[in-house]
Ligand code: CP
């Protein structure tokens with residue numbers, strides 16, 4: 001059973017074709033030619049953390065592919081009362097044809113995938129957010145029209161699930177990634193080693209946002225306190241105060257550089273309002289592309 005736990009679950013060739021298919025599905029949206037490979041199928045969207053974009057894009061995506069979306073907010077299910085994820089996996093296998101799962105520890109995604117005989121899609125864990133990267137890379141392909149193996153990307157901020165996903169993307173698509181983060185907030189060493197072990201792409205870790213951003217095609221960032229880190233927000237605001245993507249920082253990138261953010265964003269923290277609301281920002285195209293990219297993914301895995 002093919003799962004999508006991280007970007008390493010699909011080959012570089014498959015990922016590349018998937019982005020093209022996402023762009024095609026975007027064009028076919030609302031036309032009679034739009035495919036319905038999920039006809040007669042149900043896809044569960046199981047959420048242990050809050051979500052706006054992921055929930056909407058999966059629900060609409062399943063519906064537009066002809067299927068039935070079933071959103072399960074975990075706290076309203078027996079999972080929220082302690083039923084094991086392993087039992088949940090076996091139970092879901094008997095009812096639905098695929099599951100998108102948002103959780104805390106990445107080991108819970110692995111446990112669901114091990115115990116379910118249906119495709120499991122990672123809809124965000126503490127360590128990875130691969131669906132977001134599909135949309136981000138689709139946006140770069142559409143908006144820059146540059147070959148993905150020729151670009152340079154700067155990620156400014158926390159070494160979190162988004163940073164990790166950008167690292168795996170750099171390896172899979174062969175681009176140059178520069179991550180600027182404060183000491184103590186580096187990406188996980190094991191994931192860095194995994195990405196570097198492929199020998200594809202390159203990843204620089206620096207303390208200097210300026211060094212990361214100079215001359216790049218894409219600048220991106222993410223919140224300083226992720227879901228589950230709310231109690232640490234004040235300490236993080238202090239640690240990250242020099243890591244805001246301001247217009248001055250943006251001006252070090254290429255003139256035609258674009259700005260991406262997975263959202264939700266905190267204006268005045270990780271990004272200045274003039275950047276995220278300015279002409280280089282593509283964040284709402286990026287958010288919409290979650291729909292098209294995940295449709296291409298579900299067509300491949302569940303269709
Ligand atoms: N970017 C993203 O995953 O957004 P949500 O948390 O709203 O789903």
Ligand code: NVA
Nearest residue numbers: 160222226227262263
């Ligand atoms: N790093 C953020 C991403 C939200 C889409 C979080 O995990 O909360």
